[in-house]
Amino acid sequence: xxxxxGAVIYSNLIVLLAMGLTLTYITTSVPNFAQGSFAxxxxxxxxxxLRFFNLHPYQSIPLGFIFGGLLGILTYVAILxxxxxxxxxxxxxMIATLAWDLILLGFLGAYSDYxxxxxxxxxxxYIFTYLDFHIYNISAILIVSTLVILxxxxxxxxxxxxxxxxxxxxxxxxxxxxxEIMGINVEHTRLFSWFLSGALSGMxxxxxxxxxxxxxATGAIIIVSIFAASIVGGxxxxxxxxxxxxxxxxxxxxxxxxxxxxxxxGILVYSKVVSLIIxxxxxxxxxxxxxxxxxxxxIKWRGSIS
Amino acid sequence: MAWEHILxxxxxxxxxxxxxxxxxxxxxGYAGIPNFGRALAVLMGAIAVGGITNxxxxxxxxxxxxxxxxxxxxxxxxxxxxxxxxxxxxxxIILSIVIAGILGYITGAIFILPSAKLSEDYLAITLxxxxxxxxxxxxxxxDIIGGYYGVSTPDVLAFVPGVYRVYIFTLIILFTLVITxxxxxxxxxxxxxxxxxxxxxxxxxxxxxxxxIMVLRVxxxxxxSAIASISGALYSMYTANVIASSFxxxxxxxxxxxxxxxxxxxxxxGVLSGVxxxxxxxxxxxxxxxxxxxxxxxxFEAVWLEYVLFGIVAILILYYKPEGxxxxxxxxxxxxxxxxxxNVICKTTSARS
Numbered sequence: 303x304x305x306x307x308g309a310v311i312y313s314n315l316i317v318l319l320a321m322g323l324t325l326t327y328i329t330t331s332v333p334n335f336a337q338g339s340f341a342x343x344x345x346x347x348x349x350x351x352l353r354f355f356n357l358h359p360y361q362s363i364p365l366g367f368i369f370g371g372l373l374g375i376l377t378y379v380a381i382l383x384x385x386x387x388x389x390x391x392x393x394x395x396m397i398a399t400l401a402w403d404l405i406l407l408g409f410l411g412a413y414s415d416y417x418x419x420x421x422x423x424x425x426x427x428y429i430f431t432y433l434d435f436h437i438y439n440i441s442a443i444l445i446v447s448t449l450v451i452l453x454x455x456x457x458x459x460x461x462x463x464x465x466x467x468x469x470x471x472x473x474x475x476x477x478x479x480x481x482e483i484m485g486i487n488v489e490h491t492r493l494f495s496w497f498l499s500g501a502l503s504g505m506x507x508x509x510x511x512x513x514x515x516x517x518x519a520t521g522a523i524i525i526v527s528i529f530a531a532s533i534v535g536g537x538x539x540x541x542x543x544x545x546x547x548x549x550x551x552x553x554x555x556x557x558x559x560x561x562x563x564x565x566x567x568g569i570l571v572y573s574k575v576v577s578l579i580i581x582x583x584x585x586x587x588x589x590x591x592x593x594x595x596x597x598x599x600x601i602k603w604r605g606s607i608s
Numbered sequence: 609m610a611w612e613h614i615l616x617x618x619x620x621x622x623x624x625x626x627x628x629x630x631x632x633x634x635x636x637g638y639a640g641i642p643n644f645g646r647a648l649a650v651l652m653g654a655i656a657v658g659g660i661t662n663x664x665x666x667x668x669x670x671x672x673x674x675x676x677x678x679x680x681x682x683x684x685x686x687x688x689x690x691x692x693x694x695x696x697x698x699x700x701i702i703l704s705i706v707i708a709g710i711l712g713y714i715t716g717a718i719f720i721l722p723s724a725k726l727s728e729d730y731l732a733i734t735l736x737x738x739x740x741x742x743x744x745x746x747x748x749x750x751d752i753i754g755g756y757y758g759v760s761t762p763d764v765l766a767f768v769p770g771v772y773r774v775y776i777f778t779l780i781i782l783f784t785l786v787i788t789x790x791x792x793x794x795x796x797x798x799x800x801x802x803x804x805x806x807x808x809x810x811x812x813x814x815x816x817x818x819x820x821i822m823v824l825r826v827x828x829x830x831x832x833s834a835i836a837s838i839s840g841a842l843y844s845m846y847t848a849n850v851i852a853s854s855f856x857x858x859x860x861x862x863x864x865x866x867x868x869x870x871x872x873x874x875x876x877x878g879v880l881s882g883v884x885x886x887x888x889x890x891x892x893x894x895x896x897x898x899x900x901x902x903x904x905x906x907x908f909e910a911v912w913l914e915y916v917l918f919g920i921v922a923i924l925i926l927y928y929k930p931e932g933x934x935x936x937x938x939x940x941x942x943x944x945x946x947x948x949x950x951n952v953i954c955k956t957t958s959a960r961s
Contacts, residue, residue: 331729333729333733335736381923385926385927388927388930390930392728392729393640393642394926394930396642396644396728396729397642397865397869397926398922398923398926400644400862401866401918401919401920401922401923401926402919402923403919404858404862404915404919404922405915405916405920405923407858407915408912408913408914408915408916408917409916411908411909411911411912411915412906412908412909412912412913412916413908414908415907415908415909415912416908419907419908522740522857525736525737525740526737529733529736529737533730533733533734572744572745572748572749574740574744575741577737577741578737578738578741582734582738585722585723585726585730585734589725589726
């Protein structure tokens, strides 16, 4: 039971991060290699408020949302927008996000040193599990992470389908040129997508230390799962990211657990290999991701075989 | 640290990084394949030295037991042999380089396969993911190259007195660099090199001339990885202690990208100048890290400052000087040169008449 619980919590977080990555990929068409560091940034926001204001990480989720969103906006305005204006290629933009990831790693590392030095408590390697509690025998992190996902989805649904801004947003995701002709400011939607991407990662970051140990370089490891989830989803739709996140997150935890029953617990550290295998299989079979599969055709094809 | 140490350090790293940067230049600068998994090939070089050559030696000497312990025993035995018989050491260097090249070639060809048909961004993501996961597995798994603690390898230059070891090694690395440079220059001035540039500029055109993009990509990454792997092998033999954690993404993927951006994509002379500028800055930063920390009263380690600085430099280059220090020049072959001369003569004669 605890295994499934852990798997669901982990998948919830991967879903948040994959949705963030997919959002910015749809509007800016550059994969954000700094997405993992966005999450670690959120973890450090939570740690800061815990250490200095004694705020429980669950209470700092809104703060993670806001600060993460600001980081997302900063990424777009300071790094990507000037380059896009200069007509940089996609590879140049990818290298820029890779560089931004390194800059963030530098800042996070420096900040962790500073935090250790000023509070005298560990900040270079920390975990929040001791802060967690139980509600009716269910761990709070499961409830909180699921609630965060639900609220995000409901919020996104209302925003995208019930408001004028949402319509404009969807239009400029589908076809930016056409949307621009219709008088929609595509720049706004891009900015908003980066805000949202950072905000979702910030929230995921606040919850991540409940699931795994955080060091400044955690982002470099978790990025593999985020990419796998987004690519399985197809990098082109939020629903895809949702599906991909659960597929990758659940199988990463459950497959490794199943293997650990056979080969011993030593195998647990190789959980990312599972993500990688899923990623490679997806690229070989359905490079455009799950959402590109025409299920009716698949069913027909299966029917014709049997 | 005395200046001659700093100078050797600069030349040593210049050699190592230049080999990697040239390999990346073949792949990204010429062929336009953004290999965000360069570190993997360098790690393969380390595995060739620590994992394969070591095992061969263990089998040769018939030592049994745990891999880490056995390689420790082999190290002392082989060191004794090398100190009396230099040819054994030189043979070991050549053997390791050959194994590294082959291993790198095979790995490069395999690891680009899942994404060889895809667009640049998918390619970059997949290569990065594969490299990152392999890095993690070889760090955790004790049977590849000793995992967390690493594995010690024989000192291939045990016959050289300790004081001169670093100088000799720097010379070996620089010699390898010269060969690599000449090879890359030669390779890229063949029709194959020109088809790579064509592929970078416009894949559809290359396709329409009947060339298979996938085959070209696989071949190019295989060659590039073989070269990068040799650099990893040299580095591992130099430290005589292989540990996976020294083959991180920052050091062997991001920094090489920074160097070729700094120097100028698609021309090897530019790349060398970029590597030199980078290495001087990096060696200075690492040499004086304690001085930097104390004079600036930093409440953190100087390595974080290095990350921030190099990250900012990369973005500034992308913004202000995307062509790098030295711009790529068109290749002028003999027929083109004669035609250009003719044109000039025609123009001058027509101007006269």
